[in-house]
Amino acid sequence: MNFPRVGNGILGGVLDRGVGPLFLVPALLMLVVLLVGPFLYMVGVSFTDLSFALPGHDGNFVGFENYRRLMREDPVFWQSFGTTLVFVFGVVSVEFGLGFALALLLFYHVQRRRFVLTLLLIPMMLAPVAVGLMWKLMLHGEFGMLTHYLRELGLLDPQTALLGNHDLVLPTVMLVDVWEWTPFVTLVFLAGLLSLPREPFEAAVMDGARPWQVFRDITVPLLRPIIALVLLLRGIDAFKEFDKVFILTGGGPGTATELISIYAWRVNFRNWDLGYGAVCAFMVYLVVLILCAVSYKAIYWTEGRAVK
């Protein structure tokens, strides 16, 4: 008998012969051409003196000279690396604490949380550039709304602008990041809390645990994979931070907020020192790759557990 088959043709033939993985090819091709290729090219460039600014530096092989320079002769790189670490640890820990607390608040005390949650998410969905501008406006030294009220309350010296002060600028920028990304932490934790089974909590209550014991002995251990995930995702993202800080301060004043991404941008696209810039960019990549490998484990850890 001959039944007509549905969805024949080349596609069907290929899939039916068990070569489905072929459908990965376009995706892989794209990544190889646009990502791996250029990346390898960049690694190549990192061994040259390529520069668009200096005459005669048109890509001569210099061996590990750029790497040596990074390690030995570039305190600015290491300073920006340090600034970045302060930024990352600062924002991630504050966002983690606030976000978790807020998630617990929503979970236990708010019934109609969908609408509230959507409003909370607005900061993180806005273009980071817009976030930067928004806060630049709020924090403007002369007519910034927040500046004005802080001065009214006596919390800020009339001569000082938060974004112009060498000591205050980094904490300020970090607070803007906290404002932007705390909702993300809340969102993920809330989803995590909602996905937890009810029974262990009831069992603990029946076993006689008080609320704080339930939190310590049940909630936190069950959320541990999510905690790891949030820390790593936020850590990686904070490490890559560019847009918002670039708009807010451009890395300044001086180099007070020059995060590693901004420094790499300056070397490449202001100084046009591409050989050396390639090394900087490569270093950023390396750190993220390490964090990424760890987070991948964390994600798999999550999937293999009760939390799905």
Added chain:
Amino acid sequence: MRKPWRMAALATLVAVLVISLTPYLWLFMTSFKTRLDALADAPVWLFTPTFEHYPMVFLDKGYLPMVGNSLIVAGVTTALSLAIGVPAAYVFARHDFAGKEDLFFFFLTTRMAPPISVVVPMFLFFGYVGLIDTRTSVILAHSTFNLSLVVWMMRGFFADIPREIDEAAQMDGHTRAGMFLRVLLPLAAPGMAATAVLCFILSWNEFLYALILVAFESRTLTVGIPGLVTPHGTLWGQVAAVAMVATLPIVVFTFLVQRHLVRGLTFGAVKG
């Protein structure tokens, strides 16, 4: 729950919402303020709105084409990432082959890659092939980082469809391709819509790639806004107007995809 606790919770929540939303509200108000109101020493909350900034910046200053660029870049990026990413996600969800998980990890790393490290080689590469300052270059750049998002999210959505559906479809006489196109894709459609919206948002909001890869005609909105900020006096009304246009559609989209946001932003590790 006892009353005082409820009140405290409610008060905290209101405070958090006020802090979250005030800056955006302020931006919105500024976009309708006259220069005088915007630069007043004491913040002005009540004012007679002016509508001059929007036509001024979009028509007279030529920001309208940037909106077009942003739309084209985000739209084409979304279509391209889905076209390439969805079949790949299906393969990851339903086929087993050696090295699958490692390949998957590779996809993850491309998403995590810091833009600054990727944009440098891309800049050199697009310069080499003569695509600098074209929308194509931005589209390709955005598609590479969105691709893994699509693969990660869609793999999850496909995996949510029980395998029995596949088997039933095959027993009903579908080929695997027929099954994919006529059974699985429709079932995954809501997830795909959410993925598409998220792709669009990320491309629309993206700044660094666009900043480096395009300079003039192909500038997107995000790259265009900082151009209004100058050391000698920024026209904040106009900046706010552009920023509003650049963000309001996204806020609307956020309401649409909220349910799937968690999965998209955690690489499928947490379901919303």
Added chain:
Amino acid sequence: MAVAFRNVTKVFPDGTVALDGFNLDFETGEFVVLLGPSGSGKTTACRILAGLEPATSGRIEVGGRDITDLPPRERGMSMVFQNYALYAHKSVYDNIAYPLRVRGVPKQRIEGRVRDTARLLQIDELMGRRPGQLSGGQAQRVAVARALVWQPEICLMDEPLSNLDAILRLQTRTELKRLHAELKTTFVFVTHDQEEAMTLGNRIAVLKDGRLVQFDTPREIYHRPASRFVAEFIGRPAMNIIEGSVAGGVFRAEGLDLAVPDRSDGTAALGIRPEHILLHRSPRDGMQPFHLDVKELVEPDILLFLSSGPLSLVVRSKADLANLDDGAEVYLELPRDRLHFFDAETGLRRP
């Protein structure tokens, strides 16, 4: 000491009425079974007693003290959950020790109590394992150990056997009886399985639609069901119910006439258990013929599905009748002392 539900009503936010003026009184030390079909409110009753669920109205009393508003930890009750609800991130030892730890019991005493309880439940070999590495039966024992380790006054069990396979369920049943005899702890056991209820409880509370319909010993419930519902719910195969009417000392239904001399006139539902019907191969005085439709062998018994006109009856008899042919004619005797009469409208038992 008495445990009492006083007019407890529970309405869920979606409007479902789970308990509707529920009353129940029992003594500590008993093995009480809450039995009912799904939706009867038995689990809700258990959870309200535990304090996991607030009652919409009514009171819970223990020893005359109102405990309605007490949090679970102050009620002196423990619970075994249907899916055991073990802490996946803790070892078996830590699972069992947890109730003692949160109560601040000194470390040395915890050690001893946990060992003793584990030995009682024969799980001392498993102490280092994680719940994920346990079989269903082992996990169940751990859950019971955790509920008994701190010697609560009352141990609540919400369908604890329903996730076990058939053989294990039977073994565990016996085990629970042994535990109860040994510990004298009050057990409140929720189930929808009438056989489980009959074998376990020394008293069974039958629930229907959020109300108590009968609270009695298994024997009473079997022999004197308070209503048609209880009669049909207890015993397998279910009691035969024949609707008809009594007139002048004779019960008449389509396909059956039966002399019931001391019954008053009126419509009634007559019930008789399949195992109480006597079967004869030849006619006796006043018996009508029935035809054998189907037979099912459940060694050492046989179930015979018989009909006479529109009337169908099930008879449970000895398997030596297995050679009866389908369509064979048999005669039934319904012993008068085995008959149950229920009100045709209310379904309540008539004395």
